[in-house]
Amino acid sequence: MMKSEEVMRILENAIRIGKGVIRYGSVASYIPELAKADKNKLGICLYTIDGNQFETGNTEDRFTIQSISKVMALCLALETFGAEFVFDYVGVEPSGEAFNSLVELDNRSNRPFNPMINSGAITVASLLVNHYSIEDMQKYMQDVCEDPEIAVDEAVFQSEMATCARNKAIAYLLKSKEIIDTDVEDSVTFYTKMCSMSVNARDLAMFGLLLANDGVQLSTGKRLISSQTVRMVQTIMLTCGMYDGSGEFALRTGIPTKSGVGGGLLSVSKKKMGIGIYGPSLDKKGNCIAGCELLGYISEALHLHIFDTREWKVEE
Numbered sequence: 059m060m061k062s063e064e065v066m067r068i069l070e071n072a073i074r075i076g077k078g079v080i081r082y083g084s085v086a087s088y089i090p091e092l093a094k095a096d097k098n099k100l101g102i103c104l105y106t107i108d109g110n111q112f113e114t115g116n117t118e119d120r121f122t123i124q125s126i127s128k129v130m131a132l133c134l135a136l137e138t139f140g141a142e143f144v145f146d147y148v149g150v151e152p153s154g155e156a157f158n159s160l161v162e163l164d165n166r167s168n169r170p171f172n173p174m175i176n177s178g179a180i181t182v183a184s185l186l187v188n189h190y191s192i193e194d195m196q197k198y199m200q201d202v203c204e205d206p207e208i209a210v211d212e213a214v215f216q217s218e219m220a221t222c223a224r225n226k227a228i229a230y231l232l233k234s235k236e237i238i239d240t241d242v243e244d245s246v247t248f249y250t251k252m253c254s255m256s257v258n259a260r261d262l263a264m265f266g267l268l269l270a271n272d273g274v275q276l277s278t279g280k281r282l283i284s285s286q287t288v289r290m291v292q293t294i295m296l297t298c299g300m301y302d303g304s305g306e307f308a309l310r311t312g313i314p315t316k317s318g319v320g321g322g323l324l325s326v327s328k329k330k331m332g333i334g335i336y337g338p339s340l341d342k343k344g345n346c347i348a349g350c351e352l353l354g355y356i357s358e359a360l361h362l363h364i365f366d367t368r369e370w371k372v373e374e
């Protein structure tokens with residue numbers, strides 16, 4: 059058992075540890091609008107399954123969700139089409155390549171390695187775009203994060219559409235390999251709009267809590283996502299969520315996590331908590347440098363590693 063004061067002390071320590079490495083990272087600049095972020099911002103929210111909420115730092119700052127939206131898109135695709143259909147289009151293997159790599163797609167595979175890299179996420183978007191509008195995707199994201207304010211950040215969307223040649227190259231390669239049969243431009247636009255949705259660390263913690271609670275919303279008791287989808291999505295987050303840093307991150311923290319170049323981190327500790335982090339200073343793999351550091355500390359302090367056998371609960 060741990061007193062709430064102790065949890066807050068651990069979070070304050072975690073922020074101090076994270077701030078210590080911010081200088082070694084840099085904000086994303088390949089999407090010009092993202093380069094405007096303040097690299098020194100850092101905030102963490104921790105929402106536990108027994109209803110406790112802890113937060114410190116820049117937890118209300120809004121930023122674009124970027125690749126964390128790939129988790130929501132995968133949930134919606136699995137719930138809509140089923141795993142057999144979705145995983146016929148995209149694999150579930152870590153690629154060991156950067157998130158926007160074309161190498162494995164062109165040389166080694168007849169389909170994207172996994173739904174967490176751009177090629178896989180654009181493929182998932184090509185499946186969704188035939189069934190849902192971006193407004194449907196926006197509503198889904200609002201529901202799973204319990205935040206009606208979530209909306210497309212037009213400035214980031216326009217900035218990314220003006221610089222998305224690489225994603226269009228990925229999408230046209232997918233089309234040439236007959237992996238996607240939807241209009242390329244529509245698929246890239248849908249994908250870019252879902253990446254441009256604005257969230258905060260609280261939203262990510264709330265979505266993480268939904269996943270930690272097996273897809274059942276704590277506030278209403280309503281099931282939003284099936285257990286099977288929640289299980290598959292957390293597995294893919296653990297093995298692929300941090301791109302070519304996933305193995306090292308899993309070893310160090312053992313927490314299923316998805317990063318985004320806007321600086322967000324979504325983490326899920328099954329039956330314990332959801333964690334949302336904002337820190338736009340990124341490491342070379344495009345993951346929040348401070349968040350990766352502080353999650354290593356929190357994992358040990360709160361026994362969150364998936365293979366940690368020590369119990370942990372907040373003392374009422």
Ligand SMILES: NC(=O)CC[C@H](N)C(=O)O
Nearest residue numbers: 124125157253318319344
């Ligand atoms: N890792 C990320 O968050 C990348 C997302 C970004 N929209 C891109 O396609 O490059």
